[in-house]
Amino acid sequence: MLGDSPIQSAKILLAQSQAQFLNHLMNLPFNVANHLDAALRNAAARLGLTERSFQPEVRVADPANGDFQANGALAFAKREKQNPRALAQQIVDQLGQLQGHFDISLAGPGFINFRLKPATLLGWLQTYDSEEHLQSGAASARDGQTWIVDYSSPNTAKQMHVGHLRSAVIGEAICRLLAFSGAKVIRDNHIGDWGTQFGKLIWAYKRHLDAAALVSEPLEEFERLYKLGSNAAEADPAVLAEAQQELVNLQSGDAENHVIWKKINDVSLAAFQQIYDQLGIKFDVMLGESFYNDKVERVYRELAECGLAQESQGALVVFHPEHPRFAKQPFIIRKKDGAANYASSDLATALHRTEHFKVDGAAYVVDFRQSDHLDQLFLTVEKWFGKTGRKLPQLEHVDFGTVLGENNKPLKTRDGANIRLKDLLDEARLRAFQLVSSKNPDSPETERRGIADIVGVASVQYADLSQNRSSDYVFAWDRMISLEGNTAAYLLYAVARIRSIFRKAELDPTQPPVAGATAPETPQEIALARKLVKFPNAVQLATSTLRPHFLGLYLYEVAGEYSTFYAADKVIVDDPAVRARRLLLCHRTLIMLETGLHLLGLRTDLERM
RNA sequence: GCGCCCGUAGCUCAACUGGAUAGAGUAUUCGGCUACGAACCGAAAGGUUGCAGGUUCGACCCCUGCCGGGCGCACCA
Numbered sequence: 001m002l003g004d005s006p007i008q009s010a011k012i013l014l015a016q017s018q019a020q021f022l023n024h025l026m027n028l029p030f031n032v033a034n035h036l037d038a039a040l041r042n043a044a045a046r047l048g049l050t051e052r053s054f055q056p057e058v059r060v061a062d063p064a065n066g067d068f069q070a071n072g073a074l075a076f077a078k079r080e081k082q083n084p085r086a087l088a089q090q091i092v093d094q095l096g097q098l099q100g101h102f103d104i105s106l107a108g109p110g111f112i113n114f115r116l117k118p119a120t121l122l123g124w125l126q127t128y129d130s131e132e133h134l135q136s137g138a139a140s141a142r143d144g145q146t147w148i149v150d151y152s153s154p155n156t157a158k159q160m161h162v163g164h165l166r167s168a169v170i171g172e173a174i175c176r177l178l179a180f181s182g183a184k185v186i187r188d189n190h191i192g193d194w195g196t197q198f199g200k201l202i203w204a205y206k207r208h209l210d211a212a213a214l215v216s217e218p219l220e221e222f223e224r225l226y227k228l229g230s231n232a233a234e235a236d237p238a239v240l241a242e243a244q245q246e247l248v249n250l251q252s253g254d255a256e257n258h259v260i261w262k263k264i265n266d267v268s269l270a271a272f273q274q275i276y277d278q279l280g281i282k283f284d285v286m287l288g289e290s291f292y293n294d295k296v297e298r299v300y301r302e303l304a305e306c307g308l309a310q311e312s313q314g315a316l317v318v319f320h321p322e323h324p325r326f327a328k329q330p331f332i333i334r335k336k337d338g339a340a341n342y343a344s345s346d347l348a349t350a351l352h353r354t355e356h357f358k359v360d361g362a363a364y365v366v367d368f369r370q371s372d373h374l375d376q377l378f379l380t381v382e383k384w385f386g387k388t389g390r391k392l393p394q395l396e397h398v399d400f401g402t403v404l405g406e407n408n409k410p411l412k413t414r415d416g417a418n419i420r421l422k423d424l425l426d427e428a429r430l431r432a433f434q435l436v437s438s439k440n441p442d443s444p445e446t447e448r449r450g451i452a453d454i455v456g457v458a459s460v461q462y463a464d465l466s467q468n469r470s471s472d473y474v475f476a477w478d479r480m481i482s483l484e485g486n487t488a489a490y491l492l493y494a495v496a497r498i499r500s501i502f503r504k505a506e507l508d509p510t511q512p513p514v515a516g517a518t519a520p521e522t523p524q525e526i527a528l529a530r531k532l533v534k535f536p537n538a539v540q541l542a543t544s545t546l547r548p549h550f551l552g553l554y555l556y557e558v559a560g561e562y563s564t565f566y567a568a569d570k571v572i573v574d575d576p577a578v579r580a581r582r583l584l585l586c587h588r589t590l591i592m593l594e595t596g597l598h599l600l601g602l603r604t605d606l607e608r609m
Numbered sequence: 610g611c612g613c614c615c616g617u618a619g620c621u622c623a624a625c626u627g628g629a630u631a632g633a634g635u636a637u638u639c640g641g642c643u644a645c646g647a648a649c650c651g652a653a654a655g656g657u658u659g660c661a662g663g664u665u666c667g668a669c670c671c672c673u674g675c676c677g678g679g680c681g682c683a684c685c686a
Contacts, residue, residue: 057628059625059628060625061629062629062630064630065629069628069629071627071628074627074628074666075627077666078665078666084666107629108628108629108667109628109629109666109667110666111628111629153686155686192686195686197685289686312683313683314684315683315684317683317684324611325611325612325613325681325682328611328682329611329612329681329682329683330683330684332683332684334684335683335684336683336684337684339684341684342685342686343684343686345686368613368614368680368681369680369681370681370686371613371614371680371681372612372613372681372682373681373686375613399614401614401615401679402679408678408679435648436648439648466622467621467622467623468622470614470615471614472615472679473621474621474622476621479621479634479635482635482648483648484634484635484648485621485622485633485634485635486622486623486633486634487634489648490634490648490649492648493646493648493649497645497649500646501645501646504645504646505645538625541625545626549622549623550625553623553624553625553633556633556634557633560633563649563650564650566645566646566649566650567641567647567649567650567651568650568651570644570645571644571645572644572645573644608646609648
């Protein structure tokens, strides 16, 4: 090899044996924070603190202070009226076996700081070498659990609009995060396929259907028909009566109406699927309201029998006397005309998910405005299942805010209509195409289109996922697609540049030649390596809180550290040990960025951009 | 009226659920391409965390009261 001297060879051998030693004897597990947590608990047990419920409180630290910190001594000392700093010192004295991997120090009133040694960083990076390996090493917090995620849930016979974006995007990320932590995930599209709108729609369908439009633009045609039927019914009571009869016929099993209804749903779902394909979504089941149609009677009966439901103003309702609002605000589970509503079908749904799918948890990815409804639903299910001896699944409302325009009002078109999701994604791809073209005027158009399709859609997804789902978010094309700051494009750019290095050096990025890599040495190498080691913590935090933005923020920081490293340290250098360790950093950055982006539901399959 | 959510740099957002000097991007100013992609990197500047109290070793975070905004509250989901 170029420039190989006996000293360098010896260095490489030494590094290799060091690495093997680390791997075989004392390499750290995937989740370093968990390892520290266990070690601290052991130390506390030896000091007799465990009986007094000592908690280590291990956190990712500010890099200036270390890699991880344990704050548990502070809370414990406060409770026990001890000197926190002295207590922390006692604990540190018990941590001798960690000193091979960490520089341990005390700071402030009693923080214990852990800084990973470069050789340990190297060993960790060498061990976790592929997306599969990251998955298998991930904290298996939900191993063996079954979760159902209820998301997207549009109404059939209507376009999906911007209001459906967040549920779809956040829901898919939640699914992937749950699956990554070991859960079996059932993706359920709880579609609205059984509303009162079908009377007017079927009335118009029978009389005014444009067969050509049904093929080319089915959802537009249904919307046209619905409007037509609705207007006609308003203008003419006779039409209204006919439309109501169509609805009655449908609900009583009339064959012709059922065929039309089925046709409308099938066509709607096929159109939805074009959106889902772009967003990387594939549902396992689509159990909409119609599915639960014949399952609500049992809900009425059971809730009445166990004394939860009562008649009020002609409706069947549930009150929660212990609750400040729901003591007076009823949960209406059957309307006074005897018909079901969404409370009825949501209760039937909860029962079905428990009985049929035997779920351990259910996540409802639904607008924050439905908090009251879901609170009432969860309270009712809890009492109902308690009285009937059923196991209660963990019920989570994964709520999110509104998508706003730049005027801080809900996002609409200029004339006040809802923005169709299809148009929004088309525009994202178009804007990305214009940008890609301006940056790469010489690449072939097909390649630019391919890049733009990935970058455009990813930008929309990531804009949503990169911020706390609880708050409203302002949709601004320029910030989203201008590709600066915490955006999908910035992350994908890092991916593309890493691939570019492997391409230039004619190396296979799946088989990087990293043998003989030495421990990270330059400040930029060390900073990057230290950031990469925290991947499991970011995933764990995002998963346990069901908040994908924690992972997004982490990936952005990884990409930032990588860019700094890239600008400072050339990868393809002559010194084989330096080159190997930088290739190692590049490759591990690549797999963590890709794994993380895949967890968020984004595509990363681009070579250039 | 009752209740839920929100208020952080000019703007858009973070702050690991009570931890260290509240951090990023953007806009502004300055610097960096004959080193693997400058869609990049580095630096400066920018703050009484809506206001006023309280709790404690420690508060953007918890409690109380105000101010401002959004959203729910009897049969549309």
